[in-house]
Amino acid sequence: MKKAYTPKSIEAKWQKEWAKSGVYRQYGRKKKFYVLDMFPYPSGAGLHVGHPKGYIATDVLARMKQLQGYGVLHPMGWDAFGLPAEQFALKNKVHPEKAVKENIATFKKQLGKIGFTYDWEREINTTDPTYYKWTQWIFLQLWKKGLAYESNDPINWCPSCKTGLANEDLEQGKCERCGSIVEKRPLRQWVLKMTQYADRLLSDLDPPAGGEKLEWSESIKEQQRNWIGRSVGTEVTFCVADTEEEIHVYTTRVDTIFSCTYVILAPEHPLLKNLESRISNLGEVKKYIKKTISKSDLERTELNKEKTGVELKGIFVINPATTEKIPVWIADFVLGQYGTGAVFADAHDKRDFEMAKKYNIPLKVSIKPQNNELSWEKIESLEECFEADGVLVNSGQFNGLTSADARREITAWLIKEKLGKKKVNYKMRDWTFSRQRYWGEPIPLIHCEKCGIVAVPEKDLPVKLPKVKSYEPTGTGESPLASIASWVNVKCPKCRGAAKRETNTMPQWAGSSWYYLRFIDPKNSKALVDKKKEKKMMPVDVYVGGTEHATRHLLYARFWHKFLYDIKAVSGKEPFKKLVNQGLIVATDGRKMSKRWNNVVNPDDMVAQFGADAFRIYEMFMGPFTQSIAWNTDGVVGSKRFLEKVWKLQEKVSGIRYQVSGEKSIENLLHKTIKKVTEDIENFKFNTAISALMILVNALEKEVHLSRITYQTSLLLLSPFAPHISEELWHMMGNKKSIFLSEWPKWDAKKIVEEVKTVVVQVNGKVRAMFQIATGSDEEAVKTLALADAKVQTHIAGKQIRKVIYVQDKILNLVV
RNA sequence: GCCGGGAUGGUGGAAUGGUAGACACACGGGACUCAAAAUCCCGCGAUAGCAAUAUCAUGAGAGUUCGAGUCUCUCUCCCGGCACCA
Numbered sequence: 035m036k037k038a039y040t041p042k043s044i045e046a047k048w049q050k051e052w053a054k055s056g057v058y059r060q061y062g063r064k065k066k067f068y069v070l071d072m073f074p075y076p077s078g079a080g081l082h083v084g085h086p087k088g089y090i091a092t093d094v095l096a097r098m099k100q101l102q103g104y105g106v107l108h109p110m111g112w113d114a115f116g117l118p119a120e121q122f123a124l125k126n127k128v129h130p131e132k133a134v135k136e137n138i139a140t141f142k143k144q145l146g147k148i149g150f151t152y153d154w155e156r157e158i159n160t161t162d163p164t165y166y167k168w169t170q171w172i173f174l175q176l177w178k179k180g181l182a183y184e185s186n187d188p189i190n191w192c193p194s195c196k197t198g199l200a201n202e203d204l205e206q207g208k209c210e211r212c213g214s215i216v217e218k219r220p221l222r223q224w225v226l227k228m229t230q231y232a233d234r235l236l237s238d239l240d241p242p243a244g245g246e247k248l249e250w251s252e253s254i255k256e257q258q259r260n261w262i263g264r265s266v267g268t269e270v271t272f273c274v275a276d277t278e279e280e281i282h283v284y285t286t287r288v289d290t291i292f293s294c295t296y297v298i299l300a301p302e303h304p305l306l307k308n309l310e311s312r313i314s315n316l317g318e319v320k321k322y323i324k325k326t327i328s329k330s331d332l333e334r335t336e337l338n339k340e341k342t343g344v345e346l347k348g349i350f351v352i353n354p355a356t357t358e359k360i361p362v363w364i365a366d367f368v369l370g371q372y373g374t375g376a377v378f379a380d381a382h383d384k385r386d387f388e389m390a391k392k393y394n395i396p397l398k399v400s401i402k403p404q405n406n407e408l409s410w411e412k413i414e415s416l417e418e419c420f421e422a423d424g425v426l427v428n429s430g431q432f433n434g435l436t437s438a439d440a441r442r443e444i445t446a447w448l449i450k451e452k453l454g455k456k457k458v459n460y461k462m463r464d465w466t467f468s469r470q471r472y473w474g475e476p477i478p479l480i481h482c483e484k485c486g487i488v489a490v491p492e493k494d495l496p497v498k499l500p501k502v503k504s505y506e507p508t509g510t511g512e513s514p515l516a517s518i519a520s521w522v523n524v525k526c527p528k529c530r531g532a533a534k535r536e537t538n539t540m541p542q543w544a545g546s547s548w549y550y551l552r553f554i555d556p557k558n559s560k561a562l563v564d565k566k567k568e569k570k571m572m573p574v575d576v577y578v579g580g581t582e583h584a585t586r587h588l589l590y591a592r593f594w595h596k597f598l599y600d601i602k603a604v605s606g607k608e609p610f611k612k613l614v615n616q617g618l619i620v621a622t623d624g625r626k627m628s629k630r631w632n633n634v635v636n637p638d639d640m641v642a643q644f645g646a647d648a649f650r651i652y653e654m655f656m657g658p659f660t661q662s663i664a665w666n667t668d669g670v671v672g673s674k675r676f677l678e679k680v681w682k683l684q685e686k687v688s689g690i691r692y693q694v695s696g697e698k699s700i701e702n703l704l705h706k707t708i709k710k711v712t713e714d715i716e717n718f719k720f721n722t723a724i725s726a727l728m729i730l731v732n733a734l735e736k737e738v739h740l741s742r743i744t745y746q747t748s749l750l751l752l753s754p755f756a757p758h759i760s761e762e763l764w765h766m767m768g769n770k771k772s773i774f775l776s777e778w779p780k781w782d783a784k785k786i787v788e789e790v791k792t793v794v795v796q797v798n799g800k801v802r803a804m805f806q807i808a809t810g811s812d813e814e815a816v817k818t819l820a821l822a823d824a825k826v827q828t829h830i831a832g833k834q835i836r837k838v839i840y841v842q843d844k845i846l847n848l849v850v
Numbered sequence: 851g852c853c854g855g856g857a858u859g860g861u862g863g864a865a866u867g868g869u870a871g872a873c874a875c876a877c878g879g880g881a882c883u884c885a886a887a888a889u890c891c892c893g894c895g896a897u898a899g900c901a902a903u904a905u906c907a908u909g910a911g912a913g914u915u916c917g918a919g920u921c922u923c924u925c926u927c928c929c930g931g932c933a934c935c936a
Contacts, residue, residue, distance in 0.1 A: 206933085253854050253931080260853070260932055267936085285936060298936090339934085367934045377936045385934055461935055581930075655874075657863055661856090662929080669862070672874045678889090722864070725873040732873090794869050799917045801869055825903095839916050845868045849916050 039681040041645025045758040049149055057772045058096075058151040063105030068571050069096050070550055070610075072579030072587070073111045073158075075542075076137035078122045081144045082627045083635045083653070083665055084619035088578045089150060090650050091616065091659055091718065095576060096151045097754035098715050101778035107571055108151050109553040111158035112138050115166075116542025117195055117211055120473035124506065130473045134161060147641045148650065149757055156556045160545030161473075165552060167496035168562050169544050170478040172594060173467075174489050175601055177479070181227040182467065184487070188327075189466050191219035196507035198223055200466040200541065202261075202586045207330060217330050221511050224477060224538060226465040228593050233458075235592055236262045238607055249612035251660075257584040263461025268445045269374065270454045272297055272351040275359055279308060281351055284373035284457055288448070289440035291355040292429040293380040293400035295390070298343065298363045301326045302370035306346075314348040319364065326366040334366050341367055341389040353378075354453040355430070355444070365389060373459055387419040400428045401437060465590070467541060472505035472514045474539030482526035482533035491527050497535070513537045546587050547594040550574050550609055562603055569605045577610040580618070588613070614718050617662035619653075624664060635665055647756035648674040654720035654755060677759055679731050680752060684763055686740040701785055703733055704744055708781040711751045720755075727752055742767065747779045791843040795820040797829040798849060813840040820846055 052058070069092045074085065089110075096108040114134045122137075123130035138159070145152070158165055176182045190199040194214040198221055203210050228235075239248055239255045248255070267286035274281060281297060299306065301323045313319055322344040326334065343365030350359040367385060368377055379386035381397040390397045397416055401424040412418040423437035432440050448454030468477060476497045478490040490497055500521040505514050515537040516522060526533035548562075554571045555563045588610075595609040620626055621633035628634065640649045651673035657663045707730045714723035730748060734740055746767060753760035753773050764773035788809055793816055795803040803823045807816060817838060820826050826848070833850035840846050 251854095256854060257931060263932090263935065265935075283936085287936075334934090341934085365934095367936095369935070372935045379936090383936070385936080459935080461932095584931080655862090661863095663862070666862070666875075669875055675889095676874090721862095722873085725864075728873055792869080796868085796917075799868095799915095804869070837916060839868095841868060845917085847868080847916050 039678055039759070041647060041758065044762045045149060045646050048758045048761050049146065053154070055772065057774050058100065058106065058108065058153055060100060061105045061107070063103065065104045066107065066571055067099040067104035068107045068574045069099070069576045070553070070574045070578070071110065072577070072583065073113050073546070073549060074141065075113045075116065075118060076134060076141045077118060078126070078133065078137055079629055080140050081637055083637050083640060084627055086145070086148055086637055087619055087653050088616040089145070090148070090653050091720065092576070092578050093150045094654065094715060094720060094754040097757060097774060098778060100151070100774055101750065101753070101776065103777070106151070107553065108153065109156045110145070110150070110152040110154070111549060111553065112160065113542070113546050113549070114138070114159055114161040115474050115545055117197070117471060117473070120471060120505065123473070130505065131161070144638060147638065147646055149646045156553050158549060158552050158556055160549065163496045163498050164559065166475040166545065168552070169475050169540065169548070170495050170497060171492065171562060172548060172598070173540065173544070174478055174492070176226060176597060177489060179601070181230065181597065183225055183227065184222060185225045186220060186222050188218040188220045189223055190216045191221065192216055196509040197470045198466055198468060201463050202465070202589065215330050218327070223466055224468040226467045228465045229460055229462060231593050231596055232262050232264065232460045232462050234596055235589065236264055246608070246611070248608060251613070251615060254581065254584045254588070254613060254615065258589060261462055261585040261589065265459050267457055267459065268441070268448065268454050269457040270354060270378065270448060272354065272378070274309070275350040275352060277312070279305060281305060281362070281376050282374045283376045283378045284459055285378060287382065288444045289426060289437040290380045290382040290400055291353070291378065291444060292426070292432070293382060293398050294353050294355070294360065294378040295396050295398060296361045296363055296379045297351050298365045298368050298377050298379050298386070300368040300370035300375040301364050301366055303364070303375045306364070309346065309349055312348050313346050315344070319344050319346060322364065329366070341365060341385060341392060343389055343393065345393070354448065354451065361395070371463060372461065381416060381419065382421055384419050384421060398428065400426060402427050404436070468538035469541050470511055470513045471507055471539055472502060474541065475499070475544055476515065477536040477538050477540060479536040480524060480526060480533045481536065482529065482531060484531055485526055485528045488526055488528050488533070513539055515539070543587060543590045547590045548598070551604065565605070572604060573606050573609055573611045576612045576614065578614050578616060581615045615660055617658070617660050620662060620664050622664055622666060635667065640667070640670060644670045644674045645677070647759050648677055651676065651724060651755050655724040657721055659718045659720055676728055676731065677756060679735055680759065681763070683731065683734055683740060683745060684766060686734070686737060687742055687745045687767070688739045700733065700737065700744060702788060703730060704747060705781045705785040707751060708747070708779045709786060712778070712781070715754065724755060749773065750776060750779055793843065794845045795823065795826055796845060796847040797826060799847060802826050802829050809843055813838070813846070816840060816846050820848070
């Protein structure tokens with residue numbers, strides 16, 4: 035009696051059985067392997083077929099590693115704080131806590147159908163007070179070390195989300211979440227001193243020889259490098275004529291200093307206040323400042339915008355190189371937050387050049403091109419702006435030096451004259467950490483009139499998020515928590531006097547900046563993580579997720595991890611050893627899957643129609659893992675057919691070790707497949723691993739009988755991809771224990787060697803014949819064979835063989 | 851503008867400098883069937899040819915090489931990131 039392949043019943047049965055037996059919890063094993071997915075934010079929309087792609091990949095890897103004898107940690111949890119959860123709740127008129135609970139249930143149900151190895155006993159949720167207790171604890175440690183500070187500087191404010199945002203939360207001047215243009219708004223806020231870690235965040239991407247290399251894609255590393263934006267330059271002092279004041283200017287092009295004819299300050303430069311009394315056109319200047327400061331960064335940095343500025347009449351500074359008195363301007367293209375908020379302007383910078391032309395500010399040149407690619411006449415006559423490195427002219431004692439040499443020499447000279455110093459600058463800013471919204475971790479600080487800012491004692495953590503009637507954002511710069519008097523008013527932990535709680539909450543990224551540690555020790559209420567467990571499991575061996583987190587989550591998590599390393603809470607400097615970024619699955623129409631476009635494919639439907647195993651195989655077979663590919667439901671039938679074939683093969687299994695007629699070739703193919711599949715899974719080349727399995731199965735299908743070992747080995751190779759059918763067939767073969775407690779097959783190098791190889795004969799690089807030859811045949815033997823071939827003869831007839839190239843077991847090329 | 855990635859049949863894609871198109875989808879033909887589905891077999895880059903076969907063909911153009919999808923240079927287009935950062 036033949037039993038049909040019925041994925042539905044088989045999958046349900048094994049999912050239940052695996053959960054019951056806890057087959058994945060092999061943490062006692064000596065070798066560990068920690069494979070992690072970027073945990074999802076449980077949105078109301080549920081999963082679409084794009085989400086599981088990464089989860090399936092880690093699952094395949096986790097299953098193979100378990101079979102290879104590792105104790106595998108492969109957990110899952112929920113990143114459930116933050117704006118989207120709150121907005122979903124507001125829109126649907128439910129409390130975020132309830133919405134999150136429901137959404138998690140939906141997600142979990144959907145994931146459950148796909149058959150993952152997740153250890154649900156380690157499930158975590160960033161909104162659980164037992165979890166965010168430790169998020170708050172980390173914040174307190176940062177605060178105690180002076181790495182969290184209160185600031186009143188203008189910050190990015192999203193008028194639609196009604197909250198402050200970090201620089202990382204912007205996308206070309208717009209809110210990453212809702213697309214609104216972000217305003218500048220002065221607001222009291224908490225900021226984390228991420229810039230203090232800038233250098234280490236940069237250098238640990240590529241540690242010097244000996245350091246553990248981060249196996250991340252070059253593109254993600256490059257994005258982080260660009261974001262950190264380290265530059266090495268010189269800070270030059272310009273004395274303000276007739277005063278004690280100094281203007282410090284940062285430049286990477288100190289070689290152009292002799293051509294500096296004016297200095298430009300950012301409109302928010304602090305020195306302006308001190309100089310006010312000396313500015314003769316103060317009204318005009320104030321008007322300009324007012325106009326630019328209210329502008330959003332987007333407007334201010336708009337591309338190709340004409341440069342504007344105002345001269346500070348009556349103010350002059352001394353160019354330290356030329357000792358000339360030069361004018362000072364303010365202009366909105368000079369950014370207050372970068373460098374010193376002041377630049378020296380010269381003819382070798384396009385922006386300065388344009389501005390000078392517009393306002394008739396004098397210019398002069400001091401750099402000459404080294405080769406003649408540009409006309410020196412045009413540069414010298416100020417017709418063209420020359421920005422590149424060259425040779426110095428009109429630069430006194432430094433004439434004749436190359437730009438690179440001059441930067442070194444001039445900086446040395448400025449240092450000697452006490453008019454400058456070497457300076458390293460970063461584009462990255464400190465992390466604006468407070469949000470004026472409800473759905474986040476409360477910042478565990480208390481404001482006391484007498485004692486100032488006081489930390490909530492650790493024993494009182496967590497500071498629980500109170501229930502509140504209205505959690506709508508206020509838009510006043512205060513979070514909705516501020517309106518709950520009973521929560522806000524507390525006693526100062528120090529003096530027991532009246533005090534108020536901090537009402538800002540933490541950003542969405544807080545909880546995800548350390549969650550990988552919690553999975554190691556999810557129930558710990560005494561410490562962030564048990565040190566022994568941490569040392570054993572960290573770092574995460576393989577971390578899989580989308581590229582959109584390159585400069586947000588991945589930067590924040592590295593920053594927190596380094597801090598935790600510094601306070602000796604963790605044992606390593608980097609949290610994620612290997613990072614793999616999956617490509618997006620887009621809809622058939624090429625767009626992102628979204629309710630908005632009505633092009634969402636639900637994995638539940640795919641599982642119902644084809645089974646979880648076929649769905650898993652298809653997602654891995656679609657194309658290269660890191661590449662973005664369009665979904666095509668038609669393609670899933672191929673995976674289903676493949677599994678049907680595997681199912682039918684059981685009828686061919688006999689007790690013979692290797693089937694007689696094809697003994698050698700089947701054994702050879704099997705071992706080649708073991709090698710290919712093992713290596714491909716390790717390298718995330720799942721599509722070619724499955725292709726290899728298909729080739730194997732197609733070959734096995736042609737056999738009359740199959741040995742048990744051949745079939746069982748094939749099932750093992752298939753099991754990471756299609757766990758349910760593999761487990762079912764494994765048991766049908768009479769095995770009592772789970773296939774996942776078995777052992778991953780090893781290939782025998784001797785059995786991969788083929789006795790016969792195909793050698794291609796080319797004449798002048800074109801294929802003319804092919805022979806089967808014994809492996810290792812020498813050139814003479816192959817040449818003799820080739821020359822005897824009729825086809826080859828017609829192509830060399832009447833010509834002389836000038837050269838013969840022979841590649842062992844591969845190719846013979848006759849050049850005539 | 852800068853940085854990174856890419857372009858191969860009708861489609862998704864494969865290919866340590868060595869037979870381009872593996873594996874699959876779609877399509878066409880056939881077998882089975884009263885019929886259909888499922889399944890199985892055959893074909894499937896283009897052009898010429900009954901065929902054997904020949905020529906062309908990996909975005910465009912050049913180069914290196916006995917031999918290039920793969921290496922080098924120039925260009926076009928697509929995707930992603932950064933961008934008045936001094």
